[in-house]
Amino acid sequence: MTDYAVMLATHLAAADGAQPARDLALQTQIPEPTASKVLKKLARAGVVISQRGAKGGYALARRPEQVGIHEVIEAIEGPIAVTECSDESTDSFCEYETNCGVRANWQRINLAVQRALSEISLADMAFPGAAELVSIALSGKDAERMRSADTQGNEVH
Amino acid sequence: MTDYAVMLATHLAAADGAQPARDLALQTQIPEPTASKVLKKLARAGVVISQRGAKGGYALARRPEQVGIHEVIEAIEGPIAVTECSDESTDSFCEYETNCGVRANWQRINLAVQRALSEISLADMAFPGAAELVSIALSGKDAERMRSADTQGNEVH
DNA sequence: TCGATATGGGACTGAAACGGTCCGATATAT
DNA sequence: ATATATCGGACCGTTTCAGTCCCATATCGA
Numbered sequence: 001m002t003d004y005a006v007m008l009a010t011h012l013a014a015a016d017g018a019q020p021a022r023d024l025a026l027q028t029q030i031p032e033p034t035a036s037k038v039l040k041k042l043a044r045a046g047v048v049i050s051q052r053g054a055k056g057g058y059a060l061a062r063r064p065e066q067v068g069i070h071e072v073i074e075a076i077e078g079p080i081a082v083t084e085c086s087d088e089s090t091d092s093f094c095e096y097e098t099n100c101g102v103r104a105n106w107q108r109i110n111l112a113v114q115r116a117l118s119e120i121s122l123a124d125m126a127f128p129g130a131a132e133l134v135s136i137a138l139s140g141k142d143a144e145r146m147r148s149a150d151t152q153g154n155e156v157h
Numbered sequence: 158m159t160d161y162a163v164m165l166a167t168h169l170a171a172a173d174g175a176q177p178a179r180d181l182a183l184q185t186q187i188p189e190p191t192a193s194k195v196l197k198k199l200a201r202a203g204v205v206i207s208q209r210g211a212k213g214g215y216a217l218a219r220r221p222e223q224v225g226i227h228e229v230i231e232a233i234e235g236p237i238a239v240t241e242c243s244d245e246s247t248d249s250f251c252e253y254e255t256n257c258g259v260r261a262n263w264q265r266i267n268l269a270v271q272r273a274l275s276e277i278s279l280a281d282m283a284f285p286g287a288a289e290l291v292s293i294a295l296s297g298k299d300a301e302r303m304r305s306a307d308t309q310g311n312e313v314h
Numbered sequence: 315t316c317g318a319t320a321t322g323g324g325a326c327t328g329a330a331a332c333g334g335t336c337c338g339a340t341a342t343a344t
Numbered sequence: 345a346t347a348t349a350t351c352g353g354a355c356c357g358t359t360t361c362a363g364t365c366c367c368a369t370a371t372c373g374a
Contacts, residue, residue, distance in 0.1 A: 001362070020320065033364055040322065053371020054319040069266060109226060109277060116269035124265075158332075177350070190335055197352065210341030213350050 004030050004038050005076045006069065006125065012048060013064035013126040018057035038076065045075030064126055070117035161187050161195050162233045163226070163282070169205060170221035170283040175214035195233065202232030221283055227274035 007028045012019060025035035039058050043050045047067060048058045060067065164185045169176060182192035196215050200207045204224060205215045217224065 022320085031363070034362075036321080037363080043322085050321060051371085052319095052321045052369070055372060056320050056370085058321085108281075109274065112273035112276060113270055116273035117266065119269060120266060161333095179350090188334065191333065193351080194334085200351085207351060208341090209339095209349090209351050211343055211347095211349050213341075215351095 001038075002073055002076045004028070004034065005042060005072050008035060008038055009042065009047065009060070009067070009072045009122055010125040012058060012060050013067070013122040018051050018059040020057040024058070042072065042075050045071065047071050047075050060122070063123075065121045065123035067122040068118045069120045069122070069125070070114055072122070073117065159230055159233045161185070161191065162199060162229050165192060165195055166199065166204065166217075166224070166229045166279055167282040169215060169217050170224070170279040175208050175216040177214040181215065199229065199232050202228065204228050204232050217279070220280075222278045222280035224279040225275045226277045226279070226282070227271055229279070230274065 007030065008024055011024055011027050021036045021039050022032055024030075024039070025032040028035065030038075039048065039050075042048045043058065046061055049061045050056070050058055164187065165181055168181055168184050178193045178196050179189055181187075181196070182189040185192065187195075196205065196207075199205045200215065203218055206218045207213070207215055
């Protein structure tokens with residue numbers, strides 16, 4: 001799952017050199033075959049590089065601060081964009097009724113999510129202490145409470 | 158699916174008063190029972206209010222600009238947060254190895270996504286013309302190209 | 315050169331979730 | 345009070361997804 005990918009990538013970011021899939025699986029307590037599968041996808045997406053053979057393993061393709069979280073997520077789930085209404089053929093109903101601009105707005109939603117995700121790199125995940133980022137004090141646990149404060153203008157970045 | 162919810166909510170935002178599920182289904186070309194199902198979830202989540210009986214139907218619970226997209230999405234998919242590693246029991250491995258702060262960082266990811274989604278209201282979806290929002294010219298179709306431009310500081314909202 | 319080790323790709327299985335359909339309960343209008 | 349039209353929840357087929365296993369390939373060390 002995507003969670004696994006983030007965990008593995010984070011551990012990989014904290015590690016020095018290449019790490020075998022087995023070690024990473026142990027560290028993250030992820031079932032070994034599943035971890036391997038996830039790492040393969042990450043490798044195919046270019047997030048990590050693989051070294052086959054003895055003393056092989058996986059290593060981050062770039063420096064941790066150069067790898068955005070969205071890359072990890074997209075490596076697993078494919079493109080983050082979820083356009084459904086835009087099919088060039090079924091947009092007929094969009095015209096006669098309140099010419100809903102869902103298509104362009106979906107794009108905007110996806111873009112907003114992508115931008116939010118791009119703000120966070122693997123370095124931020126692996127070394128949270130070095131975060132010069134968000135000033136929002138994540139005091140407790142409920143992110144629900146946060147939702148009521150989203151009208152304020154504090155920016156993430 | 159979530160797309161349906163967004164469409165229905167958007168059409169509802171553009172409509173005046175309460176709309177029967179059947180009419181909304183016709184307008185959006187969504188199978189009627191499915192549309193009804195989606196509307197039920199939206200009603201339970203408090204996004205829309207339901208009026209039973211003859212001449213009943215669904216209406217937006219608040220004004221379109223007061224309803225964030227994330228509410229619609231969460232109404233269908235449940236909480237947007239996806240914390241998996243935080244189980245109070247399995248966080249042992251997080252300590253001995255590079256005390257990974259995945260938990261807090263996942264919260265930050267979720268928060269970032271929520272904030273990004275909160276920036277967009279149903280009013281923005283229903284009346285895209287009134288958008289004083291993004292200056293990004295969504296020229297074509299590929300949101301892929303956009304990803305390379307996310308380092309710029311232009312804000313959504 | 316040979317063997318040990320570790321990734322890569324694919325096929326297979328089981329389960330959870332999704333889309334979709336149905337009928338019962340309830341409220342409104344006549 | 346009755347009829348009508350709606351919401352509400354339970355049910356089912358299908359599909360996707362997480363997870364597992366096997367074999368081919370590539371590299372390092374003896």
